[in-house]
Amino acid sequence: MQFAKFVVTRIIAYILVIWIGITVVFFVPRFMPSDPVEAMLGRIMTRGAYMEAEQVEAMRATLTQAFGLEGTLAEQYFGFFQRTFVTREFGPSLSMFPTPVNELIGRALPWTLALLLSSTIIAWIVGNAIGLLAGYKSRWISSRTLEIIAIFVYPIPYYITALILIILFIHINPIFPLFFSVQGEAWSWEFVSSAVYNSVLPALSIVIVGFGWWVLSMKALSSSISEEDFVYFAKLKGAGEGRIMTAYVLRNAILPQVTVLALQIGAIFNGALITEILFSYPGLGTMTYNAVLQADYNLLMGTITISIIAVATSTLIIDLLYPFFDPRIRQR
Amino acid sequence: MRNSNPRLRVGIVILAAFILLGGILPFFSPEDPRAWIRHPRNLPPSAEHLLGTTNLGQDTFWLLSYATQNSLFIGVFVAFFATLIGVFAGLAAGFLGGVPDRIITLFADVFIVVPSLPILILMSSLLQGRASLVLISIILILFNWPWPARQMRSIALSMRERQFVNTARFSGSGTFTILAEEIAPHIFSWAMANFVNTVLVAIATESGLAVIGLSSLEEATLGTMIYWALQHQALLGQRWWWIGSPVVAIIVLFICLFLLSTGIANLSAERRGHGDA
Numbered sequence: 286m287q288f289a290k291f292v293v294t295r296i297i298a299y300i301l302v303i304w305i306g307i308t309v310v311f312f313v314p315r316f317m318p319s320d321p322v323e324a325m326l327g328r329i330m331t332r333g334a335y336m337e338a339e340q341v342e343a344m345r346a347t348l349t350q351a352f353g354l355e356g357t358l359a360e361q362y363f364g365f366f367q368r369t370f371v372t373r374e375f376g377p378s379l380s381m382f383p384t385p386v387n388e389l390i391g392r393a394l395p396w397t398l399a400l401l402l403s404s405t406i407i408a409w410i411v412g413n414a415i416g417l418l419a420g421y422k423s424r425w426i427s428s429r430t431l432e433i434i435a436i437f438v439y440p441i442p443y444y445i446t447a448l449i450l451i452i453l454f455i456h457i458n459p460i461f462p463l464f465f466s467v468q469g470e471a472w473s474w475e476f477v478s479s480a481v482y483n484s485v486l487p488a489l490s491i492v493i494v495g496f497g498w499w500v501l502s503m504k505a506l507s508s509s510i511s512e513e514d515f516v517y518f519a520k521l522k523g524a525g526e527g528r529i530m531t532a533y534v535l536r537n538a539i540l541p542q543v544t545v546l547a548l549q550i551g552a553i554f555n556g557a558l559i560t561e562i563l564f565s566y567p568g569l570g571t572m573t574y575n576a577v578l579q580a581d582y583n584l585l586m587g588t589i590t591i592s593i594i595a596v597a598t599s600t601l602i603i604d605l606l607y608p609f610f611d612p613r614i615r616q617r
Numbered sequence: 618m619r620n621s622n623p624r625l626r627v628g629i630v631i632l633a634a635f636i637l638l639g640g641i642l643p644f645f646s647p648e649d650p651r652a653w654i655r656h657p658r659n660l661p662p663s664a665e666h667l668l669g670t671t672n673l674g675q676d677t678f679w680l681l682s683y684a685t686q687n688s689l690f691i692g693v694f695v696a697f698f699a700t701l702i703g704v705f706a707g708l709a710a711g712f713l714g715g716v717p718d719r720i721i722t723l724f725a726d727v728f729i730v731v732p733s734l735p736i737l738i739l740m741s742s743l744l745q746g747r748a749s750l751v752l753i754s755i756i757l758i759l760f761n762w763p764w765p766a767r768q769m770r771s772i773a774l775s776m777r778e779r780q781f782v783n784t785a786r787f788s789g790s791g792t793f794t795i796l797a798e799e800i801a802p803h804i805f806s807w808a809m810a811n812f813v814n815t816v817l818v819a820i821a822t823e824s825g826l827a828v829i830g831l832s833s834l835e836e837a838t839l840g841t842m843i844y845w846a847l848q849h850q851a852l853l854g855q856r857w858w859w860i861g862s863p864v865v866a867i868i869v870l871f872i873c874l875f876l877l878s879t880g881i882a883n884l885s886a887e888r889r890g891h892g893d894a
Contacts, residue, residue, distance in 0.1 A: 298726060305724075306731040313739050440875035441868055442821040444828050448843070448864055456852050548729055555734035559825050573735065574829060577742040585742060589735040596732045 288608060299601040306593035310586070311365050315358075322348045348582065375587035380579035386587040389572065394591065397568035401557050401599075404488040405546075408495030413542055416503025420538075421530050423508045432504060439497030443556030447490040447563045454486060461486050465565045487564045491557055502545065506538040536610075543610050547603040554596050569595075622887075625880030631873035639685030650679040651837050662858060669858040672849040681862050684837040685870075688820050691750055691838065695757045695819035700812045702758070703765025704804065710766065711773020722770065725763035733760040733822065741831040750833050753826070757819050765811045769804065776800055806885035813878040817871055824867060839863045839870075 322345060349355060356364070368374060375386035419428035454460045465483050469475030510516065511534055519529050561570030569588050576584040648655055653673045660670040668677035710721040737756055744752075776782055785795050820839070826832045827840025830848070834841060842863040846852075851860040 298723075301723065302727050302730045305727045306736075309731070309736055310739065313736060314743055436875065436879075437872055440817060440871040442825060442871070444825055445864055445867055448860075452852065452857075452860075456855070551730050551732040554732045555822075555825070558734050558738075559829060562829050573738060577738060577831065580742075585739065589739050592732055592735045597730060600730050 287613075291608065292605065295601060295604045299597055302597045302600070303594055306597065307366065307369060307590060310589055310593070311362060369590055375590075376583045378581055378584045380576070380581040380584065386583050389584060390569070390587050390591050393567060393569050393572045393588075394595070396566065397557070397561070397570065398595075400484060400488055400491070400561070400566065400568060401554065404491035404557075405495060405550075405553055407488075408492045409499055409542075409546060411492075412496040412499025413503045413539070416500040417507045417530065417535055417538065419500065420504040420507030421511050421534055423504070423511075428504070431500065435497040435500040435504075437497075438493060439501055441494060443490060443494050444559040444563060446493050447487070447560045450486050450490050451563065465567060467567075484566070487560050487566050490560050491553070494556065495553065498549075499542070503538060503542060506541060507534050510534050510537050540607075540611055543603065543607050547600050547607075550599050550603065551596050554592065558592075622880055622884055624876040625884060628873050628875075628877035628880050631869060632877060635685060635689070635870055635873065638682050639689045642682045643679075643686045646679045646683065648676070648679065650675055650683040659854075659856060659859075668862050669856075671846070671859050672851065672854070672856065673845065677859055677862050680837060680842060681839075681866060684839045684842050684863065685866060687750060687836055687838045688824065688840070688870075689816075691754050691757075691823050692816035692820040694751075694754045695761060696812045696815035698758045699761035699815050699819075700765050700808055703762040703811070704769050704808055706762065707766040707769020708773050708800075708804075711770040712777060718770070721766065725766045725770075728760055728763045729767075731760075733757075734825070737822070737826055738831055741826065750823075750836055750838075753823055753832060754819070757822055760822075761815050761818060765808065765815070768807070768811065772804060772807065773800075776803070806881060810878045810881040810885070813874055813881065817874040817878070820867075821871070839867050 326341065326345060326348065355361070373387065375390075377383045378386050378389055381389065415431060419425075419431050422428055455463055462483060466479070467476060467483060468479045516529060516533050519533050524533075557568075558570035558573065560566070561568045562574045565571055569592060573585065573588040573592070575581070576588060643650075653675065656666065656670045656674050656676055658670060658672050658674045660666055662669045666676050666678065668681065671677055671680065706721050706725070710718040733756075737753070740756065741753075782795060782800070785798070790798070823832055823838060824840030824843070827838050828843045828847070830841075830844045832838065832840060834844075840863075843860065846856070846860040846863070851857075
């Protein structure tokens, strides 16, 4: 019963997050002081494209339709949702005409997911493992040194870490390539190895920042749990160090860490967007950025909508994994 | 305050340096640091130009001081209103309970999960670099009130059942008096820690937007300094003073703010430990 209730509330929250997110995206262009259609037209013209009067008119009509600015506000609003969820059609890309936006996003999304998932999972597991050890053995000198390092690393934003890595390993010691370039046929050895080689720095910059937070929070949690009576009892009972650390301390400390991970996905995604742009990594972030630079409104709406859905979905998946860590919800 | 809180002390010392750099020095600047071609370009540091000059002929030191001022302004502005709204929304949710509580909690949770950056990018792209710092700050407030609200709500829930609140209520104090005299002192230090932390988050988000050229390009912040340096190939040209100054400033400022916010939190935990027991 408890489990069913848990799943239902999470799914309701999921639907609400997407609904409110998309509603905000819908209203942003409508609350801008300038007319978005004219603004976009202006940008397209300043890029030097010469257009006849009737071409400008056609472009204006296309943009009005792309922004969903036809009809009453209510009609626009329902049209917007229908386009997002029923037909799932964002139209053709304006800068890479006539490639559909869906196809471009389909190309970029796997890159973003791969980068985000691998770096977040690595940071979470390694950070929590080190935090657990540091909290359980809080008297060790290495534990304290580690905490100090984490304090200095955690507050630094993703893009600063990315810039420092770029300066150190691309400009001063050119170990990694200046431009992101993947060679070879899809899924050949050459392809995979060059993709991994090019992704090391972007992933590392995300891992370093996340790592600091997980170490700090896990250390605080596990050092307070280590002083609980049941841990003391386990020691008296003669349970081994390793067993106390995993079965007694870790099992209790890991629960809040799963909850926090679900809450942090949005922030991690924000950070990864800028990291992608700085490394010109071929994911959603870089694509969103190019869409902005080239005034490709269809593509921009598509990437932003997909970003919100992707973040909400990852949060839901982590939430649904929670019962595997917490037997109290699972068993009843 | 005993000597047991080194984080707070280190944080205060660094913060004082930043207030000097961003709060006081800009008023003594000999020129408008944003103006181009005031000086020879790409000079190394010297007595005349402490951090050298940029490729655009600006004095890096005065530009940094000016940018620090704007970044601090955004941080304080956003943190003040986000904390204020968050504290009141959280207290209302915790004390009123029922439907208001559900609605506030729901909105807080949703705004925590919705990624703010894509929405900010959409906005700035429509404003084409003319987004004012105040407008960006308002959007940041929208995404930053839920954290204090969630925390405040749980504090309010536990407060509602505490002994001293009931004592005050039975001795005839009104709700407002209880809030002002009994509860406010408890949440003040917590709100301070949250305030400092939000300053950090707000500056980080604005700079992030600025680094990719989507904040206000007419103003100078620590982020737009990095943007211009990147745009003018400071990395390829190995002009480390230009790109390095804002990067180092951001790192030191953020470590300082983090030390301050955890320092304040530790201090209030210590006080509670000694005071209430």
